[in-house]
Amino acid sequence: MRIRASLVAATMSGAAALTAFVVPAAQADDAPSAPSAADAVAPLVVGEQKSTFSAADAGDIKITKVTVNGNKDVVVGGTLAKSFNIYVTATNPEGIEGVQAFLWHGTDLTSEDGIDGAIIPDQPEDISRDCEYWSETTATCKVTLTATPGVDLYKSSLNGKWNVYAGAVGKDLDVAESDVYKNHWVKRASHFASFNASPEPVAKGKPITLSGGLSRISWTYLKYYGYAAQPVQVQFKKAGSSSYTTVKTVNSSSTGQVKTTITASTDGTWRLYYPGNSATSTATSSADYVDVR
CATH class of the missing domain: 2.70.50 (Coagulation Factor XIII; Chain A, domain 1)
Incomplete structure:
Protein backbone atom coordinates (compact mmCIF):
# COMPACT_ATOMS: atom_id res chain seq x y z
CA MET A 1 0.00 0.00 0.00
CA ARG A 188 -21.81 -0.79 2.15
CA ALA A 189 -24.70 0.09 -0.14
CA SER A 190 -27.52 -2.39 -0.65
CA HIS A 191 -30.33 -2.35 -3.20
CA PHE A 192 -33.13 -4.38 -4.70
CA ALA A 193 -32.15 -5.30 -8.23
CA SER A 194 -35.75 -6.20 -9.08
CA PHE A 195 -39.27 -6.34 -7.66
CA ASN A 196 -42.60 -7.56 -8.99
CA ALA A 197 -46.11 -8.11 -7.62
CA SER A 198 -48.31 -10.39 -9.73
CA PRO A 199 -50.78 -11.15 -11.16
CA GLU A 200 -52.19 -7.77 -12.15
CA PRO A 201 -55.13 -7.45 -11.84
CA VAL A 202 -56.01 -10.12 -9.27
CA ALA A 203 -59.31 -11.43 -7.96
CA LYS A 204 -60.13 -10.66 -4.33
CA GLY A 205 -59.15 -13.57 -2.08
CA LYS A 206 -56.58 -14.91 -4.54
CA PRO A 207 -52.82 -14.93 -3.83
CA ILE A 208 -50.47 -12.16 -4.89
CA THR A 209 -46.88 -13.28 -5.41
CA LEU A 210 -44.21 -10.76 -4.42
CA SER A 211 -40.64 -11.36 -5.56
CA GLY A 212 -37.40 -9.42 -5.62
CA GLY A 213 -33.65 -9.68 -5.17
CA LEU A 214 -31.58 -8.03 -2.41
CA SER A 215 -27.92 -7.32 -3.21
CA ARG A 216 -25.00 -5.72 -1.36
CA ILE A 217 -21.84 -4.16 -2.76
CA SER A 218 -18.45 -5.79 -2.27
CA TRP A 219 -15.77 -3.13 -1.90
CA THR A 220 -13.17 -5.84 -2.46
CA TYR A 221 -14.47 -6.79 -5.91
CA LEU A 222 -16.59 -3.70 -6.72
CA LYS A 223 -19.63 -5.80 -7.61
CA TYR A 224 -23.06 -6.39 -6.09
CA TYR A 225 -23.78 -9.88 -4.78
CA GLY A 226 -26.98 -11.44 -3.46
CA TYR A 227 -27.34 -10.77 0.27
CA ALA A 228 -28.44 -13.92 2.06
CA ALA A 229 -30.46 -14.52 5.23
CA GLN A 230 -31.55 -10.91 5.71
CA PRO A 231 -34.92 -9.80 7.15
CA VAL A 232 -36.92 -8.04 4.44
CA GLN A 233 -40.18 -6.25 5.19
CA VAL A 234 -43.15 -6.61 2.84
CA GLN A 235 -44.92 -3.24 2.87
CA PHE A 236 -48.32 -2.15 1.54
CA LYS A 237 -49.91 1.26 0.86
CA LYS A 238 -53.67 1.13 0.45
CA ALA A 239 -55.10 3.10 -2.47
CA GLY A 240 -55.71 6.67 -1.29
CA SER A 241 -53.26 6.40 1.61
CA SER A 242 -49.97 8.29 1.88
CA SER A 243 -48.03 5.83 4.03
CA TYR A 244 -46.87 2.23 3.97
CA THR A 245 -47.44 -0.39 6.64
CA THR A 246 -45.40 -3.55 7.16
CA VAL A 247 -47.49 -6.64 6.45
CA LYS A 248 -44.88 -9.32 7.16
CA THR A 249 -41.15 -9.97 7.32
CA VAL A 250 -39.41 -12.69 5.30
CA ASN A 251 -35.76 -13.71 5.05
CA SER A 252 -33.81 -13.54 1.81
CA SER A 253 -32.57 -16.83 0.35
CA SER A 254 -28.95 -17.98 0.03
CA THR A 255 -28.77 -15.96 -3.21
CA GLY A 256 -30.56 -12.89 -1.86
CA GLN A 257 -33.91 -13.69 -3.45
CA VAL A 258 -37.13 -12.74 -1.68
CA LYS A 259 -40.41 -14.45 -2.52
CA THR A 260 -43.69 -14.64 -0.63
CA THR A 261 -47.46 -14.64 -1.18
CA ILE A 262 -50.18 -12.38 0.18
CA THR A 263 -53.96 -12.81 -0.06
CA ALA A 264 -55.45 -10.03 -2.17
CA SER A 265 -57.99 -7.91 -0.30
CA THR A 266 -57.90 -4.33 -1.63
CA ASP A 267 -56.26 -2.13 -4.26
CA GLY A 268 -52.87 -0.74 -3.36
CA THR A 269 -49.13 -0.54 -3.86
CA TRP A 270 -46.58 -3.12 -2.72
CA ARG A 271 -42.86 -2.81 -2.08
CA LEU A 272 -39.97 -4.43 -0.22
CA TYR A 273 -37.91 -2.66 2.45
CA TYR A 274 -34.60 -3.75 3.99
CA PRO A 275 -33.82 -1.99 7.31
CA GLY A 276 -30.06 -2.46 7.05
CA ASN A 277 -27.57 -3.40 9.76
CA SER A 278 -24.33 -2.13 11.29
CA ALA A 279 -22.41 -2.79 8.07
CA THR A 280 -25.04 -2.29 5.38
CA SER A 281 -27.37 0.50 4.27
CA THR A 282 -31.14 0.37 4.11
CA ALA A 283 -32.80 -0.36 0.76
CA THR A 284 -36.25 0.17 -0.72
CA SER A 285 -37.48 -1.59 -3.84
CA SER A 286 -39.47 -0.05 -6.63
CA ALA A 287 -43.23 0.01 -6.02
CA ASP A 288 -45.85 -2.06 -7.85
CA TYR A 289 -49.57 -1.24 -7.86
CA VAL A 290 -52.04 -4.15 -7.87
CA ASP A 291 -55.68 -3.74 -8.86
CA VAL A 292 -57.92 -6.09 -6.85
CA ARG A 293 -61.25 -6.98 -8.48
Whole structure:
Protein backbone atom coordinates (compact mmCIF):
# COMPACT_ATOMS: atom_id res chain seq x y z
CA MET A 1 0.00 0.00 0.00
CA ARG A 2 1.29 3.43 -0.90
CA ILE A 3 1.51 6.16 1.71
CA ARG A 4 0.10 9.58 0.93
CA ALA A 5 1.75 12.46 2.85
CA SER A 6 0.73 16.07 3.32
CA LEU A 7 1.28 18.97 5.67
CA VAL A 8 -1.21 20.76 7.85
CA ALA A 9 -0.04 24.35 8.30
CA ALA A 10 -1.68 27.31 9.97
CA THR A 11 -0.17 30.81 9.57
CA MET A 12 -1.41 33.29 12.14
CA SER A 13 -0.25 36.84 12.95
CA GLY A 14 3.14 36.21 11.38
CA ALA A 15 3.66 32.90 13.22
CA ALA A 16 3.25 29.42 11.76
CA ALA A 17 1.98 26.24 13.34
CA LEU A 18 3.17 23.24 11.34
CA THR A 19 2.24 19.59 11.71
CA ALA A 20 3.06 16.60 9.51
CA PHE A 21 -0.07 14.85 8.33
CA VAL A 22 0.56 11.38 6.96
CA VAL A 23 -2.09 8.76 6.37
CA PRO A 24 -2.40 5.54 4.35
CA ALA A 25 -4.31 5.53 1.07
CA ALA A 26 -5.03 2.17 -0.56
CA GLN A 27 -4.75 2.00 -4.33
CA ALA A 28 -7.23 0.09 -6.47
CA ASP A 29 -4.54 -2.30 -7.70
CA ASP A 30 -3.21 -3.08 -4.22
CA ALA A 31 -3.94 -6.37 -2.51
CA PRO A 32 -6.65 -5.95 0.16
CA SER A 33 -4.33 -6.16 3.14
CA ALA A 34 -3.85 -3.87 6.11
CA PRO A 35 -1.06 -1.27 5.78
CA SER A 36 1.76 -0.90 8.27
CA ALA A 37 0.92 2.62 9.35
CA ALA A 38 2.57 3.26 12.73
CA ASP A 39 5.21 5.64 11.39
CA ALA A 40 2.71 7.25 9.03
CA VAL A 41 0.12 8.22 11.62
CA ALA A 42 2.41 9.11 14.53
CA PRO A 43 2.69 12.79 13.49
CA LEU A 44 -0.92 12.99 12.30
CA VAL A 45 -2.31 15.11 15.14
CA VAL A 46 -2.45 18.89 14.81
CA GLY A 47 -1.08 19.55 18.25
CA GLU A 48 1.48 18.27 20.70
CA GLN A 49 2.31 14.57 20.37
CA LYS A 50 0.87 12.57 23.29
CA SER A 51 1.98 9.17 24.54
CA THR A 52 -1.72 8.28 24.71
CA PHE A 53 -4.25 9.78 22.34
CA SER A 54 -7.14 10.67 24.60
CA ALA A 55 -9.03 13.92 24.17
CA ALA A 56 -6.39 16.59 24.71
CA ASP A 57 -6.70 20.33 25.22
CA ALA A 58 -3.81 22.78 25.22
CA GLY A 59 -4.47 26.15 26.76
CA ASP A 60 -8.09 27.31 26.80
CA ILE A 61 -9.16 26.03 23.38
CA LYS A 62 -11.85 23.34 23.33
CA ILE A 63 -13.76 21.32 20.74
CA THR A 64 -17.43 21.39 21.71
CA LYS A 65 -19.17 19.56 18.86
CA VAL A 66 -18.40 17.37 15.85
CA THR A 67 -21.02 16.42 13.25
CA VAL A 68 -20.28 13.91 10.48
CA ASN A 69 -22.42 13.80 7.31
CA GLY A 70 -25.35 15.48 9.02
CA ASN A 71 -25.44 12.62 11.56
CA LYS A 72 -26.33 10.19 8.75
CA ASP A 73 -24.46 7.02 7.86
CA VAL A 74 -21.85 7.36 5.12
CA VAL A 75 -23.09 4.92 2.45
CA VAL A 76 -20.76 3.96 -0.40
CA GLY A 77 -21.51 1.82 -3.45
CA GLY A 78 -19.14 0.38 -6.02
CA THR A 79 -18.66 3.02 -8.71
CA LEU A 80 -19.28 6.50 -7.31
CA ALA A 81 -17.17 8.23 -4.68
CA LYS A 82 -19.07 9.63 -1.71
CA SER A 83 -18.28 13.18 -0.61
CA PHE A 84 -19.41 14.37 2.81
CA ASN A 85 -18.65 17.02 5.39
CA ILE A 86 -17.44 17.04 8.97
CA TYR A 87 -18.33 20.16 10.96
CA VAL A 88 -16.15 20.94 13.98
CA THR A 89 -17.22 23.57 16.51
CA ALA A 90 -14.50 24.95 18.75
CA THR A 91 -14.09 27.80 21.20
CA ASN A 92 -11.01 29.73 22.31
CA PRO A 93 -10.64 33.09 24.10
CA GLU A 94 -8.23 34.26 21.39
CA GLY A 95 -10.36 33.01 18.49
CA ILE A 96 -10.32 30.01 16.15
CA GLU A 97 -7.97 29.83 13.17
CA GLY A 98 -9.17 26.53 11.70
CA VAL A 99 -9.76 22.82 12.20
CA GLN A 100 -8.83 19.40 10.91
CA ALA A 101 -10.89 16.21 10.87
CA PHE A 102 -10.88 12.80 9.23
CA LEU A 103 -12.06 9.22 9.68
CA TRP A 104 -9.83 6.29 10.48
CA HIS A 105 -10.51 2.58 10.87
CA GLY A 106 -8.82 0.41 13.46
CA THR A 107 -8.12 0.11 17.15
CA ASP A 108 -5.05 2.25 17.82
CA LEU A 109 -3.92 5.27 15.83
CA THR A 110 -0.33 4.90 17.03
CA SER A 111 0.42 1.18 16.74
CA GLU A 112 1.88 -0.68 13.76
CA ASP A 113 -1.16 -2.87 13.25
CA GLY A 114 -3.76 -0.59 14.80
CA ILE A 115 -5.03 1.20 11.69
CA ASP A 116 -6.00 -0.24 8.32
CA GLY A 117 -7.96 2.56 6.69
CA ALA A 118 -8.32 6.33 6.52
CA ILE A 119 -10.60 8.81 4.75
CA ILE A 120 -8.83 12.16 4.70
CA PRO A 121 -9.81 15.70 3.64
CA ASP A 122 -10.01 16.64 -0.03
CA GLN A 123 -7.45 19.37 0.72
CA PRO A 124 -5.21 17.74 3.34
CA GLU A 125 -2.31 20.13 2.82
CA ASP A 126 -3.82 22.67 5.19
CA ILE A 127 -6.24 22.98 8.06
CA SER A 128 -9.74 24.05 7.06
CA ARG A 129 -10.52 27.73 7.45
CA ASP A 130 -13.98 27.36 5.93
CA CYS A 131 -15.60 28.65 9.11
CA GLU A 132 -18.78 30.27 10.35
CA TYR A 133 -17.82 32.61 13.19
CA TRP A 134 -20.54 32.82 15.82
CA SER A 135 -18.51 35.21 17.96
CA GLU A 136 -14.93 36.34 18.45
CA THR A 137 -14.27 33.14 20.39
CA THR A 138 -16.41 30.42 18.75
CA ALA A 139 -16.54 29.03 15.22
CA THR A 140 -17.88 26.04 13.31
CA CYS A 141 -15.60 24.94 10.49
CA LYS A 142 -16.28 22.55 7.60
CA VAL A 143 -13.95 19.79 6.40
CA THR A 144 -14.88 17.97 3.18
CA LEU A 145 -13.85 14.34 2.69
CA THR A 146 -14.36 11.86 -0.15
CA ALA A 147 -14.60 8.08 0.30
CA THR A 148 -13.72 6.20 -2.88
CA PRO A 149 -14.61 2.51 -3.28
CA GLY A 150 -11.59 0.44 -4.26
CA VAL A 151 -9.21 3.14 -2.97
CA ASP A 152 -10.01 4.39 0.54
CA LEU A 153 -12.51 1.54 0.92
CA TYR A 154 -10.37 -1.18 -0.62
CA LYS A 155 -11.86 -4.17 1.20
CA SER A 156 -15.33 -5.05 2.43
CA SER A 157 -14.20 -5.65 6.00
CA LEU A 158 -13.79 -1.88 6.37
CA ASN A 159 -17.58 -1.60 6.65
CA GLY A 160 -19.01 -0.60 10.00
CA LYS A 161 -17.77 1.65 12.79
CA TRP A 162 -15.02 4.19 12.09
CA ASN A 163 -13.26 6.61 14.42
CA VAL A 164 -13.51 10.38 14.04
CA TYR A 165 -10.35 12.42 14.60
CA ALA A 166 -10.93 16.12 15.31
CA GLY A 167 -8.45 18.90 15.93
CA ALA A 168 -8.72 22.68 16.25
CA VAL A 169 -6.10 25.45 16.11
CA GLY A 170 -6.53 28.79 17.85
CA LYS A 171 -5.25 32.14 16.61
CA ASP A 172 -2.84 32.03 19.55
CA LEU A 173 -1.52 28.60 18.39
CA ASP A 174 -3.34 26.73 21.15
CA VAL A 175 -4.60 23.36 19.96
CA ALA A 176 -7.30 20.90 20.96
CA GLU A 177 -7.50 17.37 19.60
CA SER A 178 -8.95 13.90 20.03
CA ASP A 179 -8.12 10.80 18.01
CA VAL A 180 -11.57 9.34 18.79
CA TYR A 181 -13.88 12.28 19.44
CA LYS A 182 -16.75 10.01 18.45
CA ASN A 183 -17.55 7.09 16.15
CA HIS A 184 -19.38 7.09 12.84
CA TRP A 185 -20.76 4.39 10.55
CA VAL A 186 -19.43 3.80 7.03
CA LYS A 187 -21.66 1.26 5.31
CA ARG A 188 -21.81 -0.79 2.15
CA ALA A 189 -24.70 0.09 -0.14
CA SER A 190 -27.52 -2.39 -0.65
CA HIS A 191 -30.33 -2.35 -3.20
CA PHE A 192 -33.13 -4.38 -4.70
CA ALA A 193 -32.15 -5.30 -8.23
CA SER A 194 -35.75 -6.20 -9.08
CA PHE A 195 -39.27 -6.34 -7.66
CA ASN A 196 -42.60 -7.56 -8.99
CA ALA A 197 -46.11 -8.11 -7.62
CA SER A 198 -48.31 -10.39 -9.73
CA PRO A 199 -50.78 -11.15 -11.16
CA GLU A 200 -52.19 -7.77 -12.15
CA PRO A 201 -55.13 -7.45 -11.84
CA VAL A 202 -56.01 -10.12 -9.27
CA ALA A 203 -59.31 -11.43 -7.96
CA LYS A 204 -60.13 -10.66 -4.33
CA GLY A 205 -59.15 -13.57 -2.08
CA LYS A 206 -56.58 -14.91 -4.54
CA PRO A 207 -52.82 -14.93 -3.83
CA ILE A 208 -50.47 -12.16 -4.89
CA THR A 209 -46.88 -13.28 -5.41
CA LEU A 210 -44.21 -10.76 -4.42
CA SER A 211 -40.64 -11.36 -5.56
CA GLY A 212 -37.40 -9.42 -5.62
CA GLY A 213 -33.65 -9.68 -5.17
CA LEU A 214 -31.58 -8.03 -2.41
CA SER A 215 -27.92 -7.32 -3.21
CA ARG A 216 -25.00 -5.72 -1.36
CA ILE A 217 -21.84 -4.16 -2.76
CA SER A 218 -18.45 -5.79 -2.27
CA TRP A 219 -15.77 -3.13 -1.90
CA THR A 220 -13.17 -5.84 -2.46
CA TYR A 221 -14.47 -6.79 -5.91
CA LEU A 222 -16.59 -3.70 -6.72
CA LYS A 223 -19.63 -5.80 -7.61
CA TYR A 224 -23.06 -6.39 -6.09
CA TYR A 225 -23.78 -9.88 -4.78
CA GLY A 226 -26.98 -11.44 -3.46
CA TYR A 227 -27.34 -10.77 0.27
CA ALA A 228 -28.44 -13.92 2.06
CA ALA A 229 -30.46 -14.52 5.23
CA GLN A 230 -31.55 -10.91 5.71
CA PRO A 231 -34.92 -9.80 7.15
CA VAL A 232 -36.92 -8.04 4.44
CA GLN A 233 -40.18 -6.25 5.19
CA VAL A 234 -43.15 -6.61 2.84
CA GLN A 235 -44.92 -3.24 2.87
CA PHE A 236 -48.32 -2.15 1.54
CA LYS A 237 -49.91 1.26 0.86
CA LYS A 238 -53.67 1.13 0.45
CA ALA A 239 -55.10 3.10 -2.47
CA GLY A 240 -55.71 6.67 -1.29
CA SER A 241 -53.26 6.40 1.61
CA SER A 242 -49.97 8.29 1.88
CA SER A 243 -48.03 5.83 4.03
CA TYR A 244 -46.87 2.23 3.97
CA THR A 245 -47.44 -0.39 6.64
CA THR A 246 -45.40 -3.55 7.16
CA VAL A 247 -47.49 -6.64 6.45
CA LYS A 248 -44.88 -9.32 7.16
CA THR A 249 -41.15 -9.97 7.32
CA VAL A 250 -39.41 -12.69 5.30
CA ASN A 251 -35.76 -13.71 5.05
CA SER A 252 -33.81 -13.54 1.81
CA SER A 253 -32.57 -16.83 0.35
CA SER A 254 -28.95 -17.98 0.03
CA THR A 255 -28.77 -15.96 -3.21
CA GLY A 256 -30.56 -12.89 -1.86
CA GLN A 257 -33.91 -13.69 -3.45
CA VAL A 258 -37.13 -12.74 -1.68
CA LYS A 259 -40.41 -14.45 -2.52
CA THR A 260 -43.69 -14.64 -0.63
CA THR A 261 -47.46 -14.64 -1.18
CA ILE A 262 -50.18 -12.38 0.18
CA THR A 263 -53.96 -12.81 -0.06
CA ALA A 264 -55.45 -10.03 -2.17
CA SER A 265 -57.99 -7.91 -0.30
CA THR A 266 -57.90 -4.33 -1.63
CA ASP A 267 -56.26 -2.13 -4.26
CA GLY A 268 -52.87 -0.74 -3.36
CA THR A 269 -49.13 -0.54 -3.86
CA TRP A 270 -46.58 -3.12 -2.72
CA ARG A 271 -42.86 -2.81 -2.08
CA LEU A 272 -39.97 -4.43 -0.22
CA TYR A 273 -37.91 -2.66 2.45
CA TYR A 274 -34.60 -3.75 3.99
CA PRO A 275 -33.82 -1.99 7.31
CA GLY A 276 -30.06 -2.46 7.05
CA ASN A 277 -27.57 -3.40 9.76
CA SER A 278 -24.33 -2.13 11.29
CA ALA A 279 -22.41 -2.79 8.07
CA THR A 280 -25.04 -2.29 5.38
CA SER A 281 -27.37 0.50 4.27
CA THR A 282 -31.14 0.37 4.11
CA ALA A 283 -32.80 -0.36 0.76
CA THR A 284 -36.25 0.17 -0.72
CA SER A 285 -37.48 -1.59 -3.84
CA SER A 286 -39.47 -0.05 -6.63
CA ALA A 287 -43.23 0.01 -6.02
CA ASP A 288 -45.85 -2.06 -7.85
CA TYR A 289 -49.57 -1.24 -7.86
CA VAL A 290 -52.04 -4.15 -7.87
CA ASP A 291 -55.68 -3.74 -8.86
CA VAL A 292 -57.92 -6.09 -6.85
CA ARG A 293 -61.25 -6.98 -8.48
